[in-house]
Amino acid sequence: MTRSAMMFAVAALMTASPALAADGAKTFQLQCKTCHAAKSTAMGPSLTGVAGRKVASLPDFKYSAALTAKGGTWTDASLDTYLAAPLKFAPGGKMMISVTNPADRAAVAAYLKTLK
Ligand code: HEC
Numbered sequence: 566m567t568r569s570a571m572m573f574a575v576a577a578l579m580t581a582s583p584a585l586a587a588d589g590a591k592t593f594q595l596q597c598k599t600c601h602a603a604k605s606t607a608m609g610p611s612l613t614g615v616a617g618r619k620v621a622s623l624p625d626f627k628y629s630a631a632l633t634a635k636g637g638t639w640t641d642a643s644l645d646t647y648l649a650a651p652l653k654f655a656p657g658g659k660m661m662i663s664v665t666n667p668a669d670r671a672a673v674a675a676y677l678k679t680l681k
Pocket of ligand 1: 592593596597598599600601608609610611612615619620621622623627628629630631632639644648655657658659660661662663664673
């Protein structure tokens, strides 16, 4: 890629991201909110600040042994792999839903970054 094409790609990524996050917000309302609230509940851990957080690290949620044993940090890559197939990422884990469409996963991951 030439330098100018690269600058363009970076600029496109940066401007696309609020729109992507807005799409992700819709997906989140429909597919995640029942279990993930601002504060952890019995249904699921809080996702506030999840991007960059250590996997299964909130003291106020009882994670599965499977996810706890995973270790590592939530990055774009690990979130994408997890959301595609949570039970493949952590066999024996407690999250039963997946996001099969890659574009929806990217959007929801962009939205998760706005939860601070
Ligand atoms: C039916 C309930 C349910 C739904 C719906 C759900 N989750 Fe979860 N989620 C969980 C549970 C339970 C865990 C903890 C899993 C474990 O301990 O193995 C979890 C864990 C997570 C984690 C890891 C959190 C951490 O602290 O390490 C992320 C990220 C996540 N969910 C994202 C999502 C997203 C994004 C959606 C919507 C596309 C979603 N979840 C929908 C129940 C749910």
